Amino acid sequence: MTATVAAMLALGPLSPVPLWPNGNPDGWHNQEPEKDYVENGIRMIREIDKPTLTPYLVPGGEKRPGVVVCPGGGYYILAYDYEGLEIAEYLNKQGINAFVLKYRLPRGQDLVKYRPALQDAQRAVSMVRARADEWGVDPKKVGIMGFSAGGHLSAATSTAPKRTYAAVDAADKASCKPDFTVLVYPAYLTGPGD
Template sequence: MIDRRQALLGTLAAGIAAGAPAAALPDPGETIDLWPGVPPGMPAVPPAEAVIKRSTDPARADRAMVHIARPRLAVFRPARANGSALLVAPGGGYARVVIDKEGFEVGRWLGARGWTVFVLFYRLPGDGWAAGPDVALSDAQRAMRLIRSRARDYGIRTDRVAAMGFSAGGHVCGDLATRHAVRTYTPLDAADRLDARPDLFAPIYAVQSMTRPLAHAGSRDLLLGTAASPALEAAHSPARNVSVRTPPCFLVHAEDDPAVNVGNTLEWRAALRRAGVSVDTHLFATGGHGFGLRGVAGKPAAAWPTLFEGWARSHGLG
């Protein structure tokens, strides 16, 4: 017997595969606030959240959220949980968080395949939070701990929680994978005694280096400021923080990416290999930047989600 929830998710998956209008698909109905009450380090003038609609095509929803004041997780529950969870950090150049193509569409696709997916709306460093360049990492650490603290509620295992990030969200993901144990906020509750290390991580066409000329200029300047020192750049370039505790990694990049140089991913791969960390790397000749799921339909790069699914399964997730 297939219950109504299974049928709905199956319909959503089929719709996405067939190119159904993204605007017609429902947003997740469940969210989790990361912080009780006011998030730590709130600026004197709180950010005013807003959603920007970046597409006039009803068949291609493309929203972004700016000035996030209430960091949270949007939850995609599968019809039948496979025991694995994924934290997704969308991109947006540290100026915004892209909702649809690097967040909700990924949540629907993997949710239809049994994953419990948590899309992260993280705070942005340009809004004046006290944590400065660590503010998004604080949210990612807290998110991983909350997911593990609620594992029983979601039918997931605490040793099967992965992280994925796109573009600047890939930097959040990589920062989490390499600096998960760094104390970036004062612990609040029992959840904060749990490990923030993801079991696997997947930076997709990710911002990584904070050193010019390889750095993505917009992300670097918003994260660190225009006059960042070499030491600050190194501290926030994840490939320079790889250790034996860095989890296995899945990398994707298009070589014709005009925004984030593919050299960011090549540095990732080299650093991981030097440290003896397992890494799968997928470079595609074409694809550009910000393709998510929809932007490579009909191209070789469209294989990346299936490749991720198989890779995760080979590591015991999914």
């Protein structure tokens, strides 16, 4: 408990929190090792097998809105700093707790190409709600925000009729539906099956 309070008093990120305590749902695994690199000055991550949620908490301890941030990258890479960490820092300055989602990217053989990412986003929203007291979040003000492909993922998370994976622990008792959604230059919203 003391470590949690100390972390909340310091503006900035906590350590990334794994989304899935017992491995990815449906046995989904990426066969390639994760790649984290810089290209044209932008940090990119791809081949993600172990998705995480990185909390950026505003100091003070009062209940605030929480936003799950979904970086874009065409479901091929994540522009993790540019559309993730930098956005979280900006939201913190506005008094909003942010949670950067490092989500799994699709494989060619997936029937719904963004299904693993959708599972990760739904789980992230549920985790923020389930840990609202610990993270200083108003559980009735949990939203999702995404850029480009992350915007598509945010829209899919907001409109999915039900959870797309079997519950894995108590966090999944909390709703996976965001209370609000912010789409920033969303991609893939008009194609068949989207």
